[in-house]
Amino acid sequence: MENITFSKAELERYSRHLIIPEFNIEGQRKLKAARVLVVGSGGLGSPLLLYLAAAGVGTLGIVDFDVVDESNLQRQVLFGREDVGRPKVEAARDRLQSLNPHIQILTYNTPLTSDNALDIIKDFDVVADGTDNFPTRYLVNDACVLLDKPNVYASIFRFEGQASVFNFRNAKGEPGPNYRDLYPTPPPPDLVPSCAEGGVIGVLPGIMGSLQANEVIKVITGVGEPLSGRFFLFDAASFETRILKIRRNPKNPLNGEHPTQTGLIDYQDFCGVGQADESPQGQVKSITVQELQKLRESQADFQLIDVREPYEYEIAHLQGDLMPLGQLDAHLDKISSSKQVVVHCRSGKRSAEAIRHLEQKYGFANLYNLEGGILAWADQIDPSLAKY
Amino acid sequence: MPKIIIPTPLRKFTDNLASFEASATTVGAAIQELTSTYPELKKHVLEEDGALRKFLKVYLGDEDIEGLQNEQTPVAPEATISIIPAIAGGNH
Numbered sequence: 001m002e003n004i005t006f007s008k009a010e011l012e013r014y015s016r017h018l019i020i021p022e023f024n025i026e027g028q029r030k031l032k033a034a035r036v037l038v039v040g041s042g043g044l045g046s047p048l049l050l051y052l053a054a055a056g057v058g059t060l061g062i063v064d065f066d067v068v069d070e071s072n073l074q075r076q077v078l079f080g081r082e083d084v085g086r087p088k089v090e091a092a093r094d095r096l097q098s099l100n101p102h103i104q105i106l107t108y109n110t111p112l113t114s115d116n117a118l119d120i121i122k123d124f125d126v127v128a129d130g131t132d133n134f135p136t137r138y139l140v141n142d143a144c145v146l147l148d149k150p151n152v153y154a155s156i157f158r159f160e161g162q163a164s165v166f167n168f169r170n171a172k173g174e175p176g177p178n179y180r181d182l183y184p185t186p187p188p189p190d191l192v193p194s195c196a197e198g199g200v201i202g203v204l205p206g207i208m209g210s211l212q213a214n215e216v217i218k219v220i221t222g223v224g225e226p227l228s229g230r231f232f233l234f235d236a237a238s239f240e241t242r243i244l245k246i247r248r249n250p251k252n253p254l255n256g257e258h259p260t261q262t263g264l265i266d267y268q269d270f271c272g273v274g275q276a277d278e279s280p281q282g283q284v285k286s287i288t289v290q291e292l293q294k295l296r297e298s299q300a301d302f303q304l305i306d307v308r309e310p311y312e313y314e315i316a317h318l319q320g321d322l323m324p325l326g327q328l329d330a331h332l333d334k335i336s337s338s339k340q341v342v343v344h345c346r347s348g349k350r351s352a353e354a355i356r357h358l359e360q361k362y363g364f365a366n367l368y369n370l371e372g373g374i375l376a377w378a379d380q381i382d383p384s385l386a387k388y
Numbered sequence: 389m390p391k392i393i394i395p396t397p398l399r400k401f402t403d404n405l406a407s408f409e410a411s412a413t414t415v416g417a418a419i420q421e422l423t424s425t426y427p428e429l430k431k432h433v434l435e436e437d438g439a440l441r442k443f444l445k446v447y448l449g450d451e452d453i454e455g456l457q458n459e460q461t462p463v464a465p466e467a468t469i470s471i472i473p474a475i476a477g478g479n480h
Contacts, residue, residue, distance in 0.1 A: 044478040132474045160396045162454040183474045187443040191432055192476075200477055208478075233472070235396075238406065242470065295463045 003137075004029040010102050015296040027221040028056060034220045036059040037124040039112055039140055041092045043205030043256040044130030044154050044212060046078035051213035052128075053103055057220070060096065060173060061124055064088040071388060075202035092194040103295040112136060114264040117143040126214050126219055128152045134186040134268035139165060141179035142264055145254045150226075151181065152215045154208040156200050159237035164246065165215050169230035176228035181249040186271045204236050234246045265332050284355040289377045292342055302340040307354045308374075312346065325350050328357065337364060344370035344377075390463040391469045394423055401429040414460025415448055415469055416440075433471065445472040 006028070012020070014028050036057050038045050041064040052060055066089055068076075068083040083091035089107035096105055108120055112131075121127055123145050129140045129151055137155070144151040144167050154163040166178040186192075211232070218224045231244040253261040256270040287295075293300055306313060306320030313322050323331040325345070335341060335358070345351040351369050358364040370376070389409040392404050402408065408425070410418035423430040428464070436443055439459075446453050447470040453461045463469065 006398060040478060042478065130478050132476060132478045134474070136422075137476050155475050156477045158396050160475065162475060183443055185442050187441075187474060191443075195459065198477065206480060231472075233470075242450070244445075244447050244470070244472070245452065247452065250411075365420060 001029045004032050011185045030221045032058040033055045034124045035059040035124045037212035039063045041088045043075045044209035047206050047209035048128050048213045053100045059104045059344045062089050062092050063112050065111045077204050093168045126150050131180045132270045145178050150211050150219050156204050161234040161270045163211050163229045163232040165226045177248045180252050181244045181245050190274045209327045284323040284352050286371045288371050289380050305343045307345050309353050315388050325354050341366050342368050345373050347373040347375050390467045393471050395415050402426045415461045
């Protein structure tokens with residue numbers, strides 16, 4: 001570590017670390033020598049990357065395949081208005097490099113997949129998981145266990161946050177629990193909150209991502225007691241916190257008593273994502289937004305039904321009859337069984353579910369799903385419509 | 389009375405109630421009491437055979453009930469039971 005040296009500018013920049021007795025220049029050297037991969041540069045990734053760059057982590061890797069969207073700016077404080085439309089990894093690199101020119105930024109403008117995860121992660125010392133879906137959560141966890149890397153974890157939902165440090169080796173070299181010790185299997189897709197039930201208070205990823213950054217720094221420097229074997233829960237609405245114990249599960253397929261999994265798997269399949277739509281009974285008749293526009297222009301006699309929630313209708317609507325998915329049965333008498341009925345939601349998923357329900361339970365045969373939902377309408381027909 | 393803390397994603401089935409006071413003396417019976425009061429919650433918490441669903445964690449205080457006596461774990465009147473679902477959000 002002694003071969004890690006600092007310029008005068010760096011010493012001045014990091015001076016508030018250097019004067020903490022238990023941190024000092026040793027801690028700063030460890031940060032400079034460290035390589036940290038942040039997966040996802042969104043809500044959690046923004047504070048993570050900003051604080052880790054500011055703190056002087058020598059090499060930061062960023063994985064994200066997305067571009068900056070206007071709706072990101074409510075919480076993704078890494079980006080500004082001028083970044084809208086740019087790949088996130090590029091916007092992030094520019095911002096971080098301007099914050100700290102003494103560090104190296106490596107960017108991966110790609111989704112993390114079973115094909116590339118081991119290759120990308122293997123050269124890093126610590127991974128911080130700021131992703132937003134179950135398949136990638138399990139992928140990051142499994143890759144970290146297989147490669148023996150600590151995984152600093154946080155996730156959020158509305159006002160609720162969770163954090164832990166997974167797969168952390170203690171002073172005796174024993175690995176701590178990982179995500180699969182906590183949740184061996186993911187929830188089935190129909191029980192995962194849909195986009196209608198999503199949403200997050202903008203400050204929460206700031207709080208949880210900052211906690212993650214703090215844990216990353218502790219893992220690297222050895223200062224303090226990392227959140228390993230413990231599960232931190234924060235309810236931002238009630239301001240209640242809980243810390244629960246996590247123990248290793250002997251049945252863990254990766255590193256339990258009888259491991260059965262020695263490589264990465266198909267995580268979309270593991271989490272059941274996409275299966276419902278591919279099954280024959282899952283298919284419903286559909287029309288495109290262009291076809292809907294023609295129906296409207298020709299003043300055809302058809303009914304448009306919107307199965308979203310009233311608060312979504314407030315953001316943007318196509319003047320459809322509002323019948324939220326959960327209350328469809330109460331609106332049966334308002335659904336035409338004779339003329340063509342087009343059903344839409346935000347992206348097309350809930351409306352397909354609504355059609356399957358109405359076909360199977362009540363025998364409707366005149367229902368058409370609007371492909372891509374109101375988002376596709378906003379993209380291809382009416383750009384003035386707000387997207388969310 | 390033992391208290392069950394309801395996590396945000398499940399509150400839509402409990403009329404937005406954040407915690408529930410049970411009178412039962414085991415974790416399993418307390419959760420049965422909760423799901424009988426809010427039947428919509430049942431399929432999200434229990435399998436068809438009445439076992440707890442695998443993608444949820446149930447804690448008594450700060451201990452996972454799997455390390456205690458599972459559903460049979462006795463609960464004291466002042467105990468707090470937490471139902472903790474996996475949540476995945478963070479990037480978008």
